[in-house]
Amino acid sequence: MKNHTMIPGAVRVGPLALALGLAGASVLAATPTVLPGRPEEIAFRPLSFEPPRAAEHRRTLSNGVPVYILPSSEFPLVQVVFSFKGGRYLEPGDKAGLADMTGAMLRRGGTQSMGASALDEQLDFLAAQVSTNFGATAGTATLNSLKSNFDEAFGLFMDILRKPAFEPEKVDLYRKEVLEGMKQRNDDRSSIFQQQVRRMVWGPDHFEGREPTKQAIDSITIDDMRAFHQRVVHPGNLIIGVTGDVTEAEIMSRLEAAMSGWDKGQPVPKETDTGVAMKPGVFYVEKDVPQGQVFIGHRGIRRDDPDAIPVMVMNDILGGAGFTARLIKRIRDDEGLSYGVNSSFQQRVEYPGVFATGFTSKSRTVALATKIALQEIEKMRSAPVSQEELDVSKKSFIDTFPRTFESKAGTLNVFITDEWTNRPKDYWQTYRQKVESVTVQDVQNAAAKHLRPENFAIMVVGKWEDIAPGDPTEQRPDYKAQMSDFGTPVKMPLLDPMTLQPLPDAPRKD
Amino acid sequence: MKRIATAIVGVVLGALPALAQQVNVTEFTLENGMKFLLYPRTEQPNIIAAGWVAKVGSVNERPGITGISHFFEHMMFKGTNTIGTKDPARDREFRAEQNVLRQRILDLTMKDQYRRFRAGEIDDPWDPANDTDEMAKLRGELKASMERQRAESIVKTEFDEVYTKLGASGMNAFTSEDVTFYFINVPSNKFELWAWMESDRLTDSVFREFFSERDVVHEERRLRTESTPTGIFDEQFEAMFWQSSPYNWPVIGWTSDLNSYTMEQAQDYYDTYYQPSNLTGVVVGDFKIEEVKPIIERYFGRLSPGTKPVPPVATLEMPQQAEQRMIAECDCQPQVEVRYKAVPWNHADEAALEVLAGILNGRSGRLYKNLIEGAQIASSAFAGVDSRKYGGAFSFAAETKGDAKPEMLEEAWYKEVERLQNEPVSERELQKVKNQEAANAFRRLQNNFFLLVQMGLFEAAGDWRYINEHPRAIQAVTAEDVKRVANTYFARKNRSVAIYNRLQGLEPEDPELLALGAEVGPQMKDMVKRQLEQLKQISDPARLQQIVGQMESQKGQVPPQMAKAFDYMLKKVKDRITELEKGGN
Structure with missing residues (x-):
């Protein structure tokens, strides 16, 4: 054995390895050893893991702002996250894009004490990373800095949050950038697909289905952004997370000082569901590519639904588990019809989320893949899963559970989200028991109740004339399929990328 | 000048610990030649990221078998005589039967369908819609055999299932021009599971579902290359850019080759490139070296040493003699890419080229200031270094804004090049990039999985120590180096240009x-x-x-x-x- 290190590994066997009987094998490498015939025969030592409790890491500033702190001294870096409640759901209907633009302009628009270009230059010189953005229901401002530069970088970060300047030239520049991105909406099959599915699931007026038009983007003023900032970015609407090379005392006093004189405003209201009921049926949008992209689904359940855990396990067996799930076994592995197939119950806290099955397949086999997916969903509803399938799924959730908390930044994110959404305090402490208690019957009940084929909407983006009739070369009677088998297909227009108005049919390109 | 210099000193001091940071890897090599890199790290408790890299990718292929490295990556998940079957003997018979059927289809395709295709009688020799009666019959028999195999001998996706039920996660693999990389996360008490599973597939892979899996790869190709706005053009540009180098075919392979490689070619490829001396295992996470090392020896020690030398990649890229240009039309933002032949991984000029790219990139970088903000002709602009094991490139890429044309972006880039070639970059710009690189050298080490990938890639390219040494090379770059590399590589005859215009007829008429x-x-x-x-x-x-x-x-x-x-x-x-x-x- 060649050994390039100072550690004489071959003879240094730890007590644990001795206990497991491995010592002989390693000391006498030449002796043939009998390895376990199958991986299940290996004796694994138990692994004990207790999830961290948020309360133990939670502190409060004198103005009442919660701070979660998880120090780490491995690298001389500090990361601070400010999480604000609020997002796209607060936008007026005709100002879609306001939340995004406000978030971007906090970072890019300069501060009252430093011009935007000088600020970019200084942050880059300090090698500090600052990002600010607003998503659907929350906004996040993050600073990642070398410990040695932290004071200066944190000062700039607080100015960005408290005294943004929204410089008009930078706003104009960003507006143009957004419009350039908008022009590309119909270029990529996936972006057309996502747009059409969002509109179908949520309706064009829900903040999850709504998208900015050029008119909306042009109408957003600096005053609109100031008002959004004023309403959302303040200590009455804030949770902070800190990790990295800091002590609790250091960071708490730094944060206290940073809050000084910052008025605590009213917390913003929670998001509500303004979506329309989803229409079942088969819909398609034309895009000249050799592979169709398919969505099958309907609105799903809330995060705190009493069936949430059985539904999670059921979906895992159906299509959530990646390579071991039924949908991928059938559609990818057995039939070679797709590279990627999955299903998900996307959670929402305040209103029901979405059940979505998605895959891509070459035009002529889209219909067959759809048929198989629907068969598998029906099977899930009508027949019990095997005990073995259930065990694989449950064991996977339980054994991979520590990964939820594997990084400190990830753990902070869990703590902050749980506080915003009032997750029950013992949720993670009892999570594995809840998964363990799911039975075969629970899974079938969850499928029967929460998978409703009569409500399915199917959306296909691709070259319809090749997709609709199915595969003419398919010889097996049970495998013949065409799109009209699933309902009368309804053509949906492609939308003008700038106005979102229906476009006439595009001229053929050859 | 003096005032600025003082400010720089302050920040350099701040950045210095970055250079002191070392990834202390323990390395050893088994008697059969397989090397291991171990890096215990407890910041992410209870988890071990483990993987191995085969020093083989599309660069080791040849026309006729392009894409086989990537196809192999798929095959490696299909099981062994223990995993993936309930009846190994019967399964072997099925595979043999299918191999015969497939070979007959292949012979007929090559003999008759290729001839009909060349004569213009059919549009695609591989499309089953063009099958002769004999071929359709054989294809039916092949499908029937695969169905019987599924029913009688296969245990579907068992490789994945064993890992999943024992708590492993994130199992996957990727193939590039230079490497094939297999990885997973296991709970820290299950290291032996990884050793069992990986050494089993490295000693006993049977290439199950060899024929049906290529349909999946075709779907992957349609997904990544053929259904994205610029996918097929990126592939053609790459094929134009590299002339003699085997980097000129895509990792996923040409469609015809993907259809035609045989089990025998696959076996030969496996015996050549998956011998232990061409493999490196990498383990990062919550473990003790004295615990895992004996396990590695027991399990990976069972791999037989290779019997033939791994053939070197002999063909070098010929020096380019003239500018090359591609003009494409697609459903895409008008854009340009200017790509130069540059340097392989760890070449003496690599760090200077990276610093040069750093000076151009970012919101305080030259491209943003001059093209996006100043001239307002670009909506995005980026420069990057792509250093591979046997050759490399430097690219400038930008998308238009407003009415600007890609050619205007190209012109603007040449102005930047001229400035880089004639004036040394300022001390402030240089120091800014070095500061960022120093901080990023830490940021890159925060996650077990990314650590594993970096260590494996560097080792496959030459030496894992690059993870510690490269940040130092960056700090040593001078303004004069940056000017020198700009003059060395950014020559007209050394470049290839791709212009993308929006496909006409898709924009509504005025x-x-x-x-x-x-x-x-x-x-x-x-x-x-x-x-x-x-x-x-x-x-x-x-x-x-x-x-x-x-x-x-x-x-x-x-x-x-x-x-x-x-x-x-x-x-x-x-x-x-x-x-x-x-x-x-």
């Missing part, structure tokens, strides 16, 4: 132009559009005013059939002046 009616024929419309495109590149209102003057003086001489088009153009130029005076671009 309603005013439509309103001119049939009187203005299509040819004249095209001419008008071309002229307007040229006018759009003029952004000086005074110059445009001059043009308006000329046009108005010529108005009387315009033939009547062109009058409408002429008036339309005149109006458009005036609109443009108004727009410019309002402060548009």
Whole structure:
């Protein structure tokens, strides 16, 4: 054995390895050893893991702002996250894009004490990373800095949050950038697909289905952004997370000082569901590519639904588990019809989320893949899963559970989200028991109740004339399929990328 | 100057610990030649990221078997005589039977379908829709055999299932031009599971579902390459850029090759490139070296040493003699890429080229300041270094803004090049990039999985120590180095240019132009559009005013059939002046 290190590994066997009987094998490498015939025969030592409790890491500033702190001294870096409640759901209907633009302009628009270009230059010189953005229901401002530069970088970060300047030239520049991105909406099959599915699931007026038009983007003023900032970015609407090379005392006093004189405003209201009921049926949008992209689904359940855990396990067996799930076994592995197939119950806290099955397949086999997916969903509803399938799924959730908390930044994110959404305090402490208690019957009940084929909407983006009739070369009677088998297909227009108005049919390109 | 220098010293001190940071890897090599890199780290408790890299990728292929490295990656998940079957003997019979059927189909394709294709009788020799009766029958038999195999001997996705039920996660693999990398996360008490599973597939892979899996790869190709806005063009540009180097075919392979490789070719490839001396295992996470090392020895020690040398990649890229240019039309933002032949991984000039790219990138970098913000012709612009094991490239890529044309971005880039070639970069710019690189050298080490990937990639390219040494090379770069590499590599004859225009006919016609009616024929419309495109590149209102003057003086001489088009153009130029005076671009 060649050994390039100072550690004489071959003879240094730890007590644990001795206990497991491995010592002989390693000391006498030449002796043939009998390895376990199958991986299940290996004796694994138990692994004990207790999830961290948020309360133990939670502190409060004198103005009442919660701070979660998880120090780490491995690298001389500090990361601070400010999480604000609020997002796209607060936008007026005709100002879609306001939340995004406000978030971007906090970072890019300069501060009252430093011009935007000088600020970019200084942050880059300090090698500090600052990002600010607003998503659907929350906004996040993050600073990642070398410990040695932290004071200066944190000062700039607080100015960005408290005294943004929204410089008009930078706003104009960003507006143009957004419009350039908008022009590309119909270029990529996936972006057309996502747009059409969002509109179908949520309706064009829900903040999850709504998208900015050029008119909306042009109408957003600096005053609109100031008002959004004023309403959302303040200590009455804030949770902070800190990790990295800091002590609790250091960071708490730094944060206290940073809050000084910052008025605590009213917390913003929670998001509500303004979506329309989803229409079942088969819909398609034309895009000249050799592979169709398919969505099958309907609105799903809330995060705190009493069936949430059985539904999670059921979906895992159906299509959530990646390579071991039924949908991928059938559609990818057995039939070679797709590279990627999955299903998900996307959670929402305040209103029901979405059940979505998605895959891509070459035009002529889209219909067959759809048929198989629907068969598998029906099977899930009508027949019990095997005990073995259930065990694989449950064991996977339980054994991979520590990964939820594997990084400190990830753990902070869990703590902050749980506080915003009032997750029950013992949720993670009892999570594995809840998964363990799911039975075969629970899974079938969850499928029967929460998978409703009569409500399915199917959306296909691709070259319809090749997709609709199915595969003419398919010889097996049970495998013949065409799109009209699933309902009368309804053509949906492609939308003008700038106005979102229906476009006439595009001229053929050859 | 002095004041700035003081400020720099302050920050350099701040950055210094970055250089002191070392990834302390323990390395050893088994008697069969397989090397291991171990890096215990407890910051992410209870988890071990483990993987191994085969030093083989598309660069080791040849025409006829392009894509086989990537296909192999898929095959490695299909099981062994223990995993993936309930009846290994029966399963072997099925595989043999399918191999015979497939070979007959392949022979007929090569003999008859290729001939019919060359004669222009069919459009695709591989499309089952063009099958002869004999081929359709064989294809039916093949499918039937695969179905029987599924029913009688296969245990579907068992490889994944064993890992999943024992708590492993994130199992996957990737293939590049230079490497094939297999990885997973296991709970820290299950290291032996990884050793069992990986050493089993490295000693006993049977290439199950060899024929059905290539349909999956075709779907992957359709997904990544053929259904994205620029996928097929990126592939063609790469094929044009590299001339003699085997980097000129795609990792996923040419479609015809993907259809045609045989089990025998696969076995030969496996025996050659998956011998232990061509493999490196990497383990990062919550473990003790004295615990895992004996396990590695027990399990990976069972791999037989290779019997033949791994063939070297002998073909070097020939020096390029002339600029190459590709002009494409696609459903995409108009854009440009200028790509130069540059240097392989860890070449003496690599760090200087990276620093040069750093000076161009970012919101305080030159491309943003000059192309996006200053001239307002780009909506995005980026420079990057792509250093592979046997060769490398430097790229500039940008997308247009407003009415700008890709050619304008190209011109703007050459101005940046000229400046880099003639003036040394400022101390402040240089130090900024070094500061960022120093901080990023830490940020790159925060996650077990990324650590594992970096260590494996560097080791496969030459030496894992690059993870510690490269940050030092970056700090040693001088302004003079940056100027020198700009002069060495950014030569006209050393570049390839890709221009992407938006596919015409997809943008709605200007309603005013439509309103001119049939009187203005299509040819004249095209001419008008071309002229307007040229006018759009003029952004000086005074110059445009001059043009308006000329046009108005010529108005009387315009033939009547062109009058409408002429008036339309005149109006458009005036609109443009108004727009410019309002402060548009």
